[in-house]
Amino acid sequence: MMSEDAGQMLVMYDDPSDQRSLSLDETSSTQESPDEARLSLETTADSVPYIGQRFATHDAAYEFYSEYAKRCGFSIRRHRTEGKDGVGKGLTRRYFVCHRAGNTPVKTLNDSKPQRNRKSSRCGCQAYLRISKVTDLGPAEWRVTGFVNHHNHELLEPNQVRFLPAYRTISDADKNRILMFAKTGISVQQMMRLMELEKCVEPGYLPFTEKDVRNLLQSFRKSDQEDESIDLLRMCRNNKDKDPNFKFEYTLDSNNRLDNIAWSYASSVQSYEIYGDAVVFDTTHRLTVFDMPLGIWVGVNNYGMPCFFGCVLLREENSRSFSWALKVAVAVDFKDQAAEQQTMQQNLQNICLKTGAPMESHAASVLTPFAFSKLQEQLVLAAHYASFQMDDGFLVRHHTKLEGGRKVYWVPREGIISCSCHQFEFSGILCRHALRVLSTGNCFQIPDRYLPLRWRRISTSPAKLHQSSSSDHMERIQLFQSMVSTLVTESAKSKERLDIATEQVSILLSRIREQPVASQGARDISPIHRNL
Template identity: 75%
Template sequence: MSEDASPMLVVYDDPSDQRSLSLDDTSSTEESPDETRLSLETTNDAIPYIGQRFSTHDAAYEFYSEFAKRCGFSIRRHRTEGKDGVGKGLTRRYFVCHRAGNTPVKTSTDSKPQRNRKSSRCGCQAYMRISKTTELGAPEWRVTGFANHHNHELLEPNQVRFLPAYRTISDSDKTRILMYAKTGISVHQMMRLMELEKCVEPGYLPFTEKDVRNLLQSFRKLDPEEESIDLLRMCKNIKEKDPNFRFEFTLDTNNCLENIAWSYASSIQSYDIFGDAVVFDTTHRLTAFDMPLGIWVGMNNYGMPCFFGCVLLREENLRSYSWALKAFLGFMNGKAPQTILTDQNMCLKEALAMEMPATKHALCIWMIVAKFPSWFSAVLGERYNEWKAEFYRLYNLESVEDFELGWRDMVAVAVDFKDQTGEQQTMQQNLQNICLKTGAPMESHAATILTPFAFSKLQEQLVLAAHYASFPFEDGFLVRHHTKADGGRKVYWAPREGIISCSCHQFEFSGILCRHALRVLSTGNCFQIPDRYLPSRWRRISMTSAKLLQSTPNDHGERVQLLQNMVSSLITESAKSKERLDIATEQVSILLSRIREQPVSLQGVREMSSIGRNL
């Protein structure tokens, strides 16, 4: 809004306190801020007026600042008269428009280049003057001068928030930004995450991307090599405490850190079970090290992401990626994944062909979708959001924001050196109870073996299988929807060998039998899904069980604790139905009888006594 349209273009002064105001006076001094107390305003009016009183000059400043924000400008402290601790102390203060005064001309020197910065100051005369008085006994501040006439346009409400005076980052927001910086996500992603957390529209945070970058720059160490040394030292310290922790690194010709990769013992265990399909994400960059970050992740039997390892690389070239893949295979005892998903990185593609020739390489859809804004937003303009929503609907995708929120936790695990497997498994055990929908024996059987996540996927196919018809066809079956008169999928089933396959290849893709194969099994009076089609990666196994099986005879106390955890899980799962409780009671009785038949060593008695005293 312009100055002509403003309803508050007033200038007035208290005749009893007339003093000259020179906005170009640069000899003013700033006093130390007093402790702010409650304002003593005598009216609820939002416009400053002569005689308005405040308990402190800081309270007056805050009032004038709020008034300026509503009008479309910001203010700054200007000239003062008096000084705390000298004579009468501070007696008068001037607050002026942020565009008051004129920028002094700097004399240029050849040795020091001058930045060509455009100043916002234009000699605006808007101000508020306050003076200290003791008329009522206690010192207070009274407005003795006020002018609201501006020689520049005032900003609209959606523009004024971009003024530096109103762009503030709270302490809590600073903490979150620094945490995000450790995960390596971009400043743009930080802003989007905080907008989602605070439920504000894009662009309406009280700070901008530039403010975030300035904050990160102020916290960044002056010597990047110190960060690398700290990282290498941290890996060595973890290795001393945990011999199963693995890391590899290389140094350049200057003996500086060039590449480093690491993985946890629990990550290696997870990979042994769930490492058939791996995502290698190289889209993040750690600000502190100024190095690209690559993380290897997968999906466990509960449908949750699991962390396998990560790497920091100096360069993104064929040599670096080849080294990273070799290091990863070394961590995983030479076991390559069946499928690996990456973004469209040609150097990485070549490295994969060299180091993992038997692994199928595919592009990760989420890494491609995340780049859509930079590819299409400028071309499509206002139609971009509509096009994106239609794309998600056609390909049954969730939002990129949800993907980024999930990925943020994985990156945090990578760079914070935290092993969160235990907390993750605890969360997984608290998933919802399973509800049968078809009542078919195959469904009941699968429910006792598969995890809730995998069973829900199979259950969807079981429900849909009822809508399909199967016909004997050559050496197999033709399965098609009951509303279709032609077409369909070819299913081959060999009951004696327990082999079934479908032309849709869903099981080969996801490890979950398709509706077509389930329809044929149901038609053939098969009441249980063949064991080979309930793969171990989707079964109700846990890392706790794996640790118990792999533990050594020397860690007796740990094995007892793990067994207690398994028994607790057994009770929780068995109590969900009468059938489960009957099975558990019968099997535990048999197991208990077998255990009592085993001899007890004297050493075992001593260890149990020790454990009992510690509990």
């Protein structure tokens, strides 16, 4: 046993509340009673702490007692340390206690801060293990000098003890994996399920819980969020240096932290000018690494393909943040080869006329296949409706109905037509009622204003869209595309037709290649048409 020097003992508590609520009697605990040494049937004699047991370090003693506690249904914590006053004396005694030792410390109330009234698990349990440092018999070692195994509370079952905080640990490898998952944006539940599958454990049997993962991510955000925000701003500034038309805006909070940020590319702004008549602002996504809602402006281009008009990170989901996010409507350009390929396929697909009406042929030469298919549906349905002229317009209803219908107003001289169903105002596609009136009035072309720019085949910048020469050139290309599409359709109906078409197209292609290339015309052709 260690000798007692006359020097003053230094006593330190890991938790000050234990000093007044836990009394550890040194003399009464040097021997253990039969009741205190009683163990469950699952434990073996060599795994039970005993007086005189030796350990090379105090950490080894802690690990041993912790494993013992886990088998018995409780966990431990470091209680207090004792050392001798004077240089070089160091630590001489340590106490490890049950996690329910001590009593709840009294909290100082603060009206300015909300208080969490969590129920404490501490109940004044007296179970403990004391070890003392011995140096008189050679190398220093630690010996058990006190052990009490009496608990004033129920011990947990083996399937419950793993939920105690002391046994819920996340290894460094698991931490790195969790942080990698977080950067991909998946949820905590998905992270847990992935790691259960990787480790081949039953659901709920990982050495940590969802709460532990959320706490880890929260600590990661607090330590690294500022660096991540700085990196994001640096990326935006670098893009601005490379492309002067790149735009980004951001705000900082009172602590000089990133509050909101939005960024855009020039090509996306141009797309927004054409297709920004209908925009959806979606905030259902959240970037885990920043713990900020991700707002996306979503629209539809003239080929019916989704296009992203904007991207913004918001600190909070409140009216102030949304108000800031919805100001100018900045756009972000997502390069998507798959979407471009689908657009090309739509542009080259055959168009089949169903009604034979001049309006249908005219629309097919102007609209994209997607928009034309929507208009064609209405043209086919228009044949099932009857129109009746009235004093203030037309009444249009289905031929099987005797009552009801839609009111259509048409001013032929001004090329204005409107319907009470308001489909054109909603989708930019004329409804069956208006098309029926136009057909009844011997209108062979749809008025230009009802073939909106956003649904046309034109694919170029907004500035060029208003140049008459460019517009005329594009319309001629579109007409030619329609002719080629019809040529392919008709030629494929028989072998003889296909042979004639192949021969004539070869001759025509040779003649075209002999012609010089006009520089102006080449400049006006959009990238899509250059690939045709």
